[in-house]
Every structure is written in structure tokens, then in C-alpha cells.
Amino acid sequence: MALVSPTRTTDPTAAEPLLSYNLSTNPDPLKASEENPSTSEKRGELIIVGSLSHRDPADVKEIKVKVPAGTLSPDLATNLSSATAWISLKDWTVQLNDSSDEFVFTPTESHETIGPDTGFTIQLSQISINRKVGTAQITVTERSRTGQSAFQDRSTTFDVGKFPADFYMRNFIANQADNIANGGEITLTWERSTNATYELLYGGTSLNVTNETTRTITNITSDTTFYLRGTNGADPTNPVVRMLTARVTVNKPDLEVGNLTIHGKINAWNGLLSVPSLIVNGTLLVEGASNLGRKSTMIWAPTPTPGHRSKTFLAHTSGLVIGHVRVLEAGGKGHISMLSGDEGRDANWSGHADLTTLVMPVEISKTFRLGCTQNEAGGHQSITFYWMPFGSGGVTDMSAVDEDHVPTGSPEAP
Structure with missing residues (x-):
């Protein structure tokens, strides 16, 4: 168990303190005195620990601690007349400013330089806690500088609660x-x-x-x-x-971060999911098994007839398009082709070739066009085009009609 109290607040418009402060109370938490005025007021103590929060040493001219006094809930003490104040820094003195409810700590010299090894404690003891439950603001103000700059006031405020006597x-x-x-x-x-x-x-x-x-x-x-x-x-x-x-x-916790830089290796034993994309600036080396290529699907099987036929598809992931011409019965000649942007593949089949194969890579969100031309009738051929995706994604047939037939004699290059 840890305690998160009192709460520290800073004024975003004010200069940031050069020293860091932590405040605790004794007892913890403080209890408001009983409302019956005939009973004695409870006593409490504030302990403030200070240290350097910047890299450069800080010159400190004074440190003031404001403890609001009065009878209202935002006041901590009824009055400060019974309170005692002490600071661990050597040759520092303290005075109470009744008009501002501030304890003012000052060094004997014009200022003291606080370095990284100089920590100190301020104790305000025998504070008479007032009779109203509520939250009081304790303000620590340092008059400080770095180097030869001008001294200026820098403040930190702590919210300190006064709880009912029976609260726990x-x-x-x-x-x-x-x-x-x-x-x-x-x-x-x-x-x-x-x-x-x-x-x-x-x-x-x-x-x-x-x-x-x-x-x-x-x-x-x-x-x-x-x-x-x-x-x-x-x-x-x-x-x-x-x-x-x-x-x-x-x-083995789940992690959610903004940016992550790793100089060593990443071992993903149960899969690695990257949304929306995974960008590799260096070499992608796969030492184990890979499931990059998925099962291929037949997307077009044109029947060889005189003339030219073509189809256009849209790829929803990167992958390979594969074309096969298998001669089942000798005779006839023809041509198959593939085209996607500047990437193209084509091959002829003859009446005596047993198998002709074409393979072409296609990028995600690109269209590609498949073509089949029979230049000389005869024989029996089986023509099939397959799609093998690199990931989860098929293709969409973008052709206006099932097949575009161009009469023999005026073949169109795909």
C-alpha cells in the first residue's frame, strides 16, 4: 500500500521551482479539532523535504511556507502562535510573518547555493488544527536563481486535508x-x-x-x-x-505504447499482428516457417476459341497471379499474357507443348489484366489462371462483361 496525499499543484503561469519539494503530515491524515470550543485543539505537524530538481546548482535567497490560519474549512490552523519551525540547513534562521501567515527561512549569507547533494528538511510542529473539515493549501515559495540571473519567486502548492475525528x-x-x-x-x-x-x-x-x-x-x-x-x-x-x-x-503483460524503439531482437512466439501495416527498412529475414502465401484460387478459365479474350481484376492484397496452359490434345497455337502497370508476362503455346506456365507479382490495390489469344485452331487445351495472395485478400473482377471477344485477324495485345 502507498499513500498519494497531499496533492501537489503548480501554477502553469508561474516560474517552475528550481527545487523539488515533498510534503507529509503527522499524524497522517490530519484530523480537524472537535467543533466543541471547550475542547482542546488537536496538534499536527508538516514535514517538507527539499532537494535540487535541476542539473545546475540553485542560489536560494529565502524559502517561505504559507500556512493559512483562521476558522474556515480552507484554513489549516486556528492560529500559528503555538507553532514551532525548524530547517536542517546550517546557519539559516526563521521568522513568522503574522500578516501573511508565512514562515520565512533565510540563510545568514545573502544566499545559499543548493547543489545535487544538498537535501534539507523543514518541520512545522505544534500546529493547532482548526475545527472545520476541509482542504487547506500549503504554499512553498522559494526566491532563487541559476547562474547570474535575477532572483525570482517560484511556488509550489500542496492540498492538505483535515478529516473528521472518526474518519479512517x-x-x-x-x-x-x-x-x-x-x-x-x-x-x-x-x-x-x-x-x-x-x-x-x-x-x-x-x-x-x-x-x-x-x-x-x-x-x-x-x-x-x-x-x-x-x-x-x-x-x-x-x-x-x-x-x-x-x-x-x-x-508476460500486454503492452500499449506510443513509440517503441528496440535495439535487440523481437521474439513473437504466438504471432505478430501489425495494424495497419508493417514497414521493414532493413532486411526481412524469416528463419522459421512462414505462412505468407495463402491457398491459391482459380479466378479465370477461358475456353480457347479463335480471337482474343481478356479480363481485368483488382487485387486486395499483394500476391502472385499464375497462368497455366496444358495441351491435352496436340494441335493449335496460342498466346497467354499478364499485365499490371509496367509489369508484364507473356508466353506462346504450340500444339505439341505439354505445359506452359506464367507467374507475375501484383501489388496491393493494383489492377491486372489477363489475356488469352488463339492464333491457330486445333487440338484441345486447358487454360487456367490462379490467384495466390500474400495475406488475406482476394481479387475483384473489374471486367465490364464476362469476356471480351475480339474477332480473329485483329488480335489485341493485353
Whole structure:
């Protein structure tokens, strides 16, 4: 189980901080003080850890932490008079600016250079938590620069929740979480109080689980992070949210990525599907069996008669067109042909040739034309044209009529 709280937000119009900050609370989560004013207020602590987030060292002139104080739900503290502040950086001092509710940390020198090995901690302790449930914004503002540029303010804001005293949400666990089979299932369990609404989030799915403490998820095909989000809306204008996470890993997971560059080999044991196309810039080497060529289909079997006949087809995938002339009884002469763009094949048959064969490649979405010409009648011939696709795709007969017959004496080249 992991905690995703408090939430960090940044102003997209402001300068990005040169330092990186993480905030945690003690206790976790913070609880709002009881509404009865005669009871003592609860105390809480904010712990902020800072480090360099850029490659270049940063000069830091001051760090301010704003803790909103008052009696409303967006306020964290009733007041800051009892709070104590500390920073781990040597020779830094701190002052409380009551008018702005800010703790201001400054170095003894004009600034301090924070390098990649300089991490630090800020602790704000003994904060009197106010009596309203809600979310308060804690803002960390650094006045910093890189190189010889001018110092400027850069801010990071954290949303910190104050929950009801009896709220709890814990032990979010996924059983079989170490490694499950692709397509397997897991059961998620958790503990929670009844004074909040709960959602289970993963991928693009959002499930209302307010009345549940367990849920089984089936058909998990990839590594998945599950989020359990609890929301208390005591103040509908300022709800308070807590989130827990649980992660499940899948053995041999399905992957969906944008761009993928692989410098080694790809082994696809159960097939490789590429939609809409597979482009190979280098050499395509097939070391095992291939199912590239599919079963051939007869697409035309013209009967030899004097004159010329032709048909035009459209290929729905790349493939081979194959033509056969088998002389069953001697006699007669003729000609078969194939043409697709600039690619062409043709051959003559004689009365005594036993078998004549033509083969021509055809590209996807191209038309091709088949022709048969009998120059001299006689004998008995069997003429067949076949289509062998490279993939799943047949051909469409584009001829206006079944056959185009040209009288003998004026043969037309296909």
C-alpha cells in the first residue's frame, strides 16, 4: 500500500521551482479539532523535504511556507502562535510573518547555493488544527536563481486535508499482487469509515465502492495501479480527499505504447499482428516457417476459341497471379499474357507443348489484366489462371462483361 496525499499543484503561469519539494503530515491524515470550543485543539505537524530538481546548482535567497490560519474549512490552523519551525540547513534562521501567515527561512549569507547533494528538511510542529473539515493549501515559495540571473519567486502548492475525528481509510491490499498470470484476477480489500464516499480507480475505470470493503477485478492483462479515493464532503464547497494505492504486476503483460524503439531482437512466439501495416527498412529475414502465401484460387478459365479474350481484376492484397496452359490434345497455337502497370508476362503455346506456365507479382490495390489469344485452331487445351495472395485478400473482377471477344485477324495485345 502507498499513500498519494497531499496533492501537489503548480501554477502553469508561474516560474517552475528550481527545487523539488515533498510534503507529509503527522499524524497522517490530519484530523480537524472537535467543533466543541471547550475542547482542546488537536496538534499536527508538516514535514517538507527539499532537494535540487535541476542539473545546475540553485542560489536560494529565502524559502517561505504559507500556512493559512483562521476558522474556515480552507484554513489549516486556528492560529500559528503555538507553532514551532525548524530547517536542517546550517546557519539559516526563521521568522513568522503574522500578516501573511508565512514562515520565512533565510540563510545568514545573502544566499545559499543548493547543489545535487544538498537535501534539507523543514518541520512545522505544534500546529493547532482548526475545527472545520476541509482542504487547506500549503504554499512553498522559494526566491532563487541559476547562474547570474535575477532572483525570482517560484511556488509550489500542496492540498492538505483535515478529516473528521472518526474518519479512517487504511490497509488497501491486493492479494496475489506479486505476479499474476496474464488474464488473471485479483481481490482488493481495504478498511474504511462510513463518513465518506469511496471510488476505485484504475486505467480508464471508475467504480463506486462506498458500501464495499472488497472487490474482485478480472481479466487483468497488464501491470496495473489501483487507486482507492475517499472523499468527505462535510463542506461541499471544500471537500477533503485521501487516496491510497495498490499495484499488481502481470507475468508476460500486454503492452500499449506510443513509440517503441528496440535495439535487440523481437521474439513473437504466438504471432505478430501489425495494424495497419508493417514497414521493414532493413532486411526481412524469416528463419522459421512462414505462412505468407495463402491457398491459391482459380479466378479465370477461358475456353480457347479463335480471337482474343481478356479480363481485368483488382487485387486486395499483394500476391502472385499464375497462368497455366496444358495441351491435352496436340494441335493449335496460342498466346497467354499478364499485365499490371509496367509489369508484364507473356508466353506462346504450340500444339505439341505439354505445359506452359506464367507467374507475375501484383501489388496491393493494383489492377491486372489477363489475356488469352488463339492464333491457330486445333487440338484441345486447358487454360487456367490462379490467384495466390500474400495475406488475406482476394481479387475483384473489374471486367465490364464476362469476356471480351475480339474477332480473329485483329488480335489485341493485353
